Amino acid sequence: MKENSDMENSLLCHDRVVSLSRCADKNDADLLPNTGYRKESSEAACLNMMRCLSTTLSPESVLVQFELEMKRHFPICNVSFRNSKHILTNQRGVPGIFSMEIELIDDEHIYGCLMLEFEWVLSPVKKRLVNQLTQMLTFPLKNAVAFQEMKQLALTDSLTGLPNRNSFENAFQQLMARYQSKGIGKRFSLLILDLDDFKRINDKHGHQTGDLVLSCFADVLRSCCNKTAEAFRFGGDEFTVLVHAEGEDLPHLLSSRIRLAVANNSSLVQYGINCSIGYSSYQPGDSLYSLFERADNALLQIREGR
């Protein structure tokens, strides 16, 4: 069998694929003289790959770890994965001169396809090793994608598609941490929105119509929010918006925009839908409870004042 110390080549050595991986340890027994590379059997490479891929549950991180691990063996440029639901890519805009498309097979079904671009043309032996290492990706990637989907479900309201109460509480904690670390003066606001007399819709038109009205209201709310305002379904006919930009009159402006959008939406108008909105701005020392309580009191005052 042919064996040389050319770093670009994997070697077919005693019928086993042997790749060259970068090695920082100068005393490594398998270090090839004056190269900084060591020989590694494909079994060892696969084991390494499996070990490194099993440590994360984020699909993007799985792909990045895969890429890093592949880089030990191959001059790789771009890695991307796609299946019917997902496209993950680390495309850097520098195309490789040689590409391979490898199907990831799971229980005899094709789970997705991995596109790899390399800086150099690969020898047949190297292609074999790429295939072998790529198949290692199937299970961790599938696992990570399933985990992400479950996480997404747990944080999303299934009727309206808006982030749910759990999401709202997470977002609040994140905002509070961010604003606290930037010091006093950085504020954000909370809007609480409650549909007026919504029970009447269910009682008069049925639960399905009630669902449609809630979805329609959520769409209107979404359309009024921008990058600095995020809407949530808090529960039932109650919604919240976190406004994470400074500006004292922002909550007021957003409330007016939402009320106008509701009044101009024919689907909501036909059911006589109105909403009450109360808001409060974050003050240093506030908890979610105190901020929520102030916004809720403001909402009650608006209702009592009518």
Ligand SMILES: Nc1nc2c(ncn2[C@@H]2O[C@H](COP(=O)(O)OP(=O)(O)OP(=O)(O)O)[C@@H](O)[C@H]2O)c(=O)[nH]1
């Ligand atoms: N269709 C539908 N109804 C829901 C859903 N979640 C909660 N509800 C109903 O929403 C209604 C909320 O009633 P209330 O809390 O009294 O609110 P309201 O009728 O708007 O009264 P005010 O807030 O005082 O104006 C209840 O009848 C719930 O059954 C849902 O997902 N779909």
